[in-house]
Amino acid sequence: MDKNEILKLIRSRRSIRKFREQNIPEETVFEILEAGIWAPSGLNNQPWRFIIIKDRDLRDKISRLTKYSRIITAADFCIAVFYNKPAGYDRDKDLMAIGSCIQNMLLYSHSAGIGSVWLGEILKNKQEIHGVFEIDESCEFMALLAFGIPDEAPSSARSDISSMMLKPSL
Amino acid sequence: MDKNEILKLIRSRRSIRKFREQNIPEETVFEILEAGIWAPSGLNNQPWRFIIIKDRDLRDKISRLTKYSRIITAADFCIAVFYNKPAGYDRDKDLMAIGSCIQNMLLYSHSAGIGSVWLGEILKNKQEIHGVFEIDESCEFMALLAFGIPDEAPSSARSDISSMMLKPSL
Numbered sequence: 467m468d469k470n471e472i473l474k475l476i477r478s479r480r481s482i483r484k485f486r487e488q489n490i491p492e493e494t495v496f497e498i499l500e501a502g503i504w505a506p507s508g509l510n511n512q513p514w515r516f517i518i519i520k521d522r523d524l525r526d527k528i529s530r531l532t533k534y535s536r537i538i539t540a541a542d543f544c545i546a547v548f549y550n551k552p553a554g555y556d557r558d559k560d561l562m563a564i565g566s567c568i569q570n571m572l573l574y575s576h577s578a579g580i581g582s583v584w585l586g587e588i589l590k591n592k593q594e595i596h597g598v599f600e601i602d603e604s605c606e607f608m609a610l611l612a613f614g615i616p617d618e619a620p621s622s623a624r625s626d627i628s629s630m631m632l633k634p635s636l
Numbered sequence: 637m638d639k640n641e642i643l644k645l646i647r648s649r650r651s652i653r654k655f656r657e658q659n660i661p662e663e664t665v666f667e668i669l670e671a672g673i674w675a676p677s678g679l680n681n682q683p684w685r686f687i688i689i690k691d692r693d694l695r696d697k698i699s700r701l702t703k704y705s706r707i708i709t710a711a712d713f714c715i716a717v718f719y720n721k722p723a724g725y726d727r728d729k730d731l732m733a734i735g736s737c738i739q740n741m742l743l744y745s746h747s748a749g750i751g752s753v754w755l756g757e758i759l760k761n762k763q764e765i766h767g768v769f770e771i772d773e774s775c776e777f778m779a780l781l782a783f784g785i786p787d788e789a790p791s792s793a794r795s796d797i798s799s800m801m802l803k804p805s806l
Contacts (some may be wrong), residue, residue, distance in 0.1 A: 469748040520803040565735025578639040635688040
């Protein structure tokens with residue numbers, strides 16, 4: 467694969483918050499998860515766990531736990547991402563691995579023409595989410611990803627690389 | 637970009653710990669960082685900071701802080717990734733964003749034929765690393781990435797997706 471193509475993909479991915487009413491095949495949902503699980507993790511401990519959420523009633527219930535409820539109800543499906551604490555060995559490293567896993571899912575879905583957004587504000591109601599899913603204490607809710615066919619094309623921006631360097635090259 | 641190509645790229649990326657003695661152009665190093673900074677972050681806070689490490693003496697110094705010293709000395713260059721705490725708003729979310737940024741860098745470098753490995757064990761000597769780089773308390777060392785032309789083709793494995801599902805699809 468051409469490196470320019472992947473850089474283009476990475477740069478053109480956006481957080482999509484408006485979706486068309488269009489069904490995404492279940493096969494594609496599992497391809498997105500497949501992309502996720504090939505992320506690296508410390509000691510290859512794969513500390514992520516997932517729930518695919520398609521059911522309307524369940525989404526309504528979850529959507530009441532965030533101010534971004536309209537994104538969740540408008541999405542075709544959501545993936546809830548959890549930290550499987552018994553598989554973990556270092557919280558910082560495990561959370562970075564989960565971030566890596568999420569990025570794979572966002573990038574893959576973007577390449578498949580599917581828009582997505584990584585929702586974090588809903589974590590304020592982590593305990594309520596655990597309750598809705600009847601999750602025991604071993605797993606901790608870490609992110610909600612909403613997916614659907616994009617109905618917007620937002621722009622985004624990043625700071626210059628130079629401002630991100632702690633030191634000049636050493 | 638074809639979704640099968642990105643899935644192939646994601647699945648074929650490996651942690652590369654043996655490198656050939658071959659120079660990677662500085663331009664490519666900055667392309668890798670460019671891929672990194674286009675990761676998503678909560679509130680687009682971009683909580684990552686970087687140091688590019690090419691200097692041999694400096695790498696020798698760092699390599700003494702980990703049992704994986706040979707990887708660091710054999711690499712063509714390393715990128716140290718830091719958490720910029722003043723930019724942060726939620727440690728969990730910020731660390732996942734940094735993981736997402738790292739994954740972009742690993743994927744892009746793989747597409748460019750460059751091998752890489754994400755080193756975490758060296759975090760046990762976080763304070764010493766801060767000292768080597770003369771970093772103040774605002775930034776926290778989070779990962780060391782080593783890059784070079786691959787001199788090995790290791791295999792890897794992941795658990796079945798089914799074993800990663802907390803619940804069947806809901």
